[in-house]
Amino acid sequence: MLAERFARAASVAALHADAVDREGRFPAEAVAALKAERLLGLQIPRQFGGEGSGLTDIAEGCFALGQSCSAAAMVFAMHHIKVSSLVSHGLDSAWHCRLMERIAGEQLLVASSTTEAGIGGDLRNSLCAVEAEGATFALGKDASVISYGAQADLILATARRNAEAATSDQVLVALMADQITLERTSTWDTLGMRGTCSDGFRLEARGVPVEQILPKPFAEIAAQSMLAASHLLWSSVWFGIASYAVDRARVFVQAEARKRQGQVPPTALRLAELSNALQAMKATLVSALRRFEDAQGNADLLDSLAFSVMLNNLKTTASDMAVDIVQRALGIVGLAGYKNGTPFSLGRPLRDVLSAPLMIGNDRILANTAKLLLVQKSAGQLMSA
Amino acid sequence: MVSPEAIRNILARNEALAPIAGEISEDENLFDKGLDSFGSVQLMLALEEHFDVEFPDHLLSRKSFSTIRSIRETVSSLVQAEAA
Known part of the structure; x- marks a missing residue:
């Protein structure tokens, strides 16, 4: 099962996450585990030795790893963003088909x-x-x-x-x-x-x-595969980080509740708000992933302005919400979260997630959306992009 | 009918394409010639203004605006729809 393979790799990533952060070093153990679980070739088509997985599968991996080690999760995301470009645009080139075989066979990191x-x-x-x-x-x-x-x-x-x-x-x-x-x-x-x-x-x-040299112009690669893969997979990593923080807050509130039975701890109300925010973030991400999967094979839709606006909005919304959620989780667990080395420490996830609004700055993305909105027309249907 | 010259005149006012607007053939990809996403939005706005049409969302894609020929076809279909 794919979920179990991700879980095994994530548990290795979690063991080394603090050392990776403290020493500013590559998450070598986590990447070795990803290779051992043969997760670097997931997206490669079956005829080249991969598993033909879609981005939704990869997003699950980003989410699982994001809860354990943000850096390992981001490496996994960035690798698969590049692989998605190869899979989408390299099939006409014999050299790149051979490369895909090697990525799957030798678990090469891109x-x-x-x-x-x-x-x-x-x-x-x-x-x-x-x-x-x-x-x-x-x-x-x-x-x-x-x-x-x-x-x-x-x-x-x-x-x-x-x-x-x-x-x-x-x-x-x-x-x-x-x-x-x-x-x-x-x-x-x-x-x-x-x-x-x-x-x-x-x-x-x-x-x-x-x-x-990939035969397709990079303009097409960027528009048709990279933009979508980046925003969807990054957002999945950030959702993993936010979910981990909410989990810590929930365990903390539950421990409080057990200490004072018969009372609802004051922090429980904050936890309820947080669960609300996490659900809204998840809904934004999941609907974008579904729309992307539904649009596969429909180049016109993937290429459309409305689709770009939707993906841009995913990035800015998910990145801002992730920061907000982790900060509010820290507010619930208090000093136990501020301090390193406790079961509730949130320093590392908070520092990690602060990169989210800066990775392709949200203002740059908003400025791009602003241009697109100069010509975009109706809001379409409820269930459309 | 929308002429290639009418489209070229509009391309000539586009920042990225102005210097080469006269030389672009009907089937050359405008994005390869330096048209970027903002330039394409400006181009869409100029075409809407000039031909008094509105491009519906499903036509707002790179494909519709990638060549002079595809722009002519897109605009013509809208002008005809309006006349009908």
């Missing part, structure tokens, strides 16, 4: 390099360019962030199509770890999400076969 010095987090623009020479190409990129870049087996990197192309005319290239050099240019020493090891690097690749 990282992403989009962020670039001088461009920042604007995914849809690149400065660096593919420099093709005959059958191979070279690429040099000032990648100001590559999460777990040093630990990944391969990196999918954005770059301009060629030296003359506009900054938005991008391709996505697959670079195997043994084809590149990474020189660390900055260190990920952060408030939370410390184990994603999102260091900065100077990435250099030479003599890479041109078949490793």
